[in-house]
Amino acid sequence: MLWQKGFCAAVALGLATAGTQAAAFESQTWRFGLEEIEGSVQYEYAARFAELMDEKTDGAVSVELYPYGQLGGLTDIYDAAQSGAIQLAFGSGFLGGTVPESQIFSLNFVLTDDEWTNTQILNSDEFLLSEDFQEAFRNRDLHPIAVVPEGWQVWSANQEIRTPEDMSGLAIRTMDNRLLRETYQAYGADPVTVEYGELYSALQLGQAEGNIQPVFAHEEMAFYEVQDYLIFANHAQFIATFMGNRDWWDSLDDDLKDVVHEARQELVEYIHDKQQELNTDRLETIKDEGSTEIVELTDEERQAFAERAEPVRDVFVDMVGDRGGRMLENLLELVEEHR
Numbered sequence: 001m002l003w004q005k006g007f008c009a010a011v012a013l014g015l016a017t018a019g020t021q022a023a024a025f026e027s028q029t030w031r032f033g034l035e036e037i038e039g040s041v042q043y044e045y046a047a048r049f050a051e052l053m054d055e056k057t058d059g060a061v062s063v064e065l066y067p068y069g070q071l072g073g074l075t076d077i078y079d080a081a082q083s084g085a086i087q088l089a090f091g092s093g094f095l096g097g098t099v100p101e102s103q104i105f106s107l108n109f110v111l112t113d114d115e116w117t118n119t120q121i122l123n124s125d126e127f128l129l130s131e132d133f134q135e136a137f138r139n140r141d142l143h144p145i146a147v148v149p150e151g152w153q154v155w156s157a158n159q160e161i162r163t164p165e166d167m168s169g170l171a172i173r174t175m176d177n178r179l180l181r182e183t184y185q186a187y188g189a190d191p192v193t194v195e196y197g198e199l200y201s202a203l204q205l206g207q208a209e210g211n212i213q214p215v216f217a218h219e220e221m222a223f224y225e226v227q228d229y230l231i232f233a234n235h236a237q238f239i240a241t242f243m244g245n246r247d248w249w250d251s252l253d254d255d256l257k258d259v260v261h262e263a264r265q266e267l268v269e270y271i272h273d274k275q276q277e278l279n280t281d282r283l284e285t286i287k288d289e290g291s292t293e294i295v296e297l298t299d300e301e302r303q304a305f306a307e308r309a310e311p312v313r314d315v316f317v318d319m320v321g322d323r324g325g326r327m328l329e330n331l332l333e334l335v336e337e338h339r
């Protein structure tokens with residue numbers, strides 16, 4: 001069943017009982033690797049998760065946060081989570097090299113136009129707890145805990161983009177993710193891969209001519225300073241998976257797993273509201289600077305891109321196999337039910 005606004009009765013019951021369970025928890029520290037810097041959506045999520053675990057276990061569980069750069073690059077974070085060097089991590093576009101099926105979140109024009117509906121769908125039992133989604137991660141020594149949409153992906157460039165023809169030959173930076181490359185090649189662009197920490201310089205020097213990020217990332221990393229346009233096509237949301245090391249997760253007792261689930265249930269609505277607040281505030285900051293033009297595509301303009309993106313769904317299935325095909329079919333059915 002999809003989430004509804006406010007806490008469900010099950011969460012309320014969990015809150016009532018968590019205090020009586022707390023005394024049984026052993027003291028332990030969990031390390032949480034983030035793909036983003038302090039002040040980002042991922043940081044806000046992780047910080048609140050740490051607070052909730054501290055509250056619900058009466059201080060027995062401490063969660064240490066490691067923002068981007070402290071554990072190396074993105075693949076270093078995933079490697080650390082797979083090996084058990086850290087217990088928790090976020091994984092997004094780059095995760096496709098480790099969990100190919102996670103590239104389902106890179107598909108364009110699949111979700112609804114409503115962010116709250118998408119957040120509910122992706123964290124529903126029907127999707128998040130489905131056997132195919134769970135096994136896609138668990139077969140790679142990871143365990144998915146929650147799905148975190150961080151806001152609409154927004155294109156940036158030094159030219160106005162309203163049609164696929166406008167994107168022709170554009171050296172747009174994508175994550176190291178084959179599906180993203182296939183998508184932007186379908187739009188006519190020339191995708192290039194640049195490490196996140198090197199992206200500002202690449203845009204400044206013209207090694208990359210365009211960029212794809214949620215608004216808060218464009219602002220906090222100052223990418224907009226070296227790009228003239230922000231283009232809103234609402235083609236996809238930036239989506240991260242909150243995950244843990246599989247063996248570590250399996251070693252937790254059931255009571256502690258229940259507490260983690262209570263925390264992630266509370267965080268569904270919390271982080272949806274927080275990401276909208278962050279993205280709205282950061283967009284105002286960009287607008288106030290006055291050097292970046294905002295472009296919003298019409299429905300007709302979006303449709304031209306959507307038509308080019310649809311065949312990439314077949315590429316996804318060819319890449320990842322039957323499990324990915326079932327995941328996509330399941331997601332499309334859930335989206336259709338809630339449009």
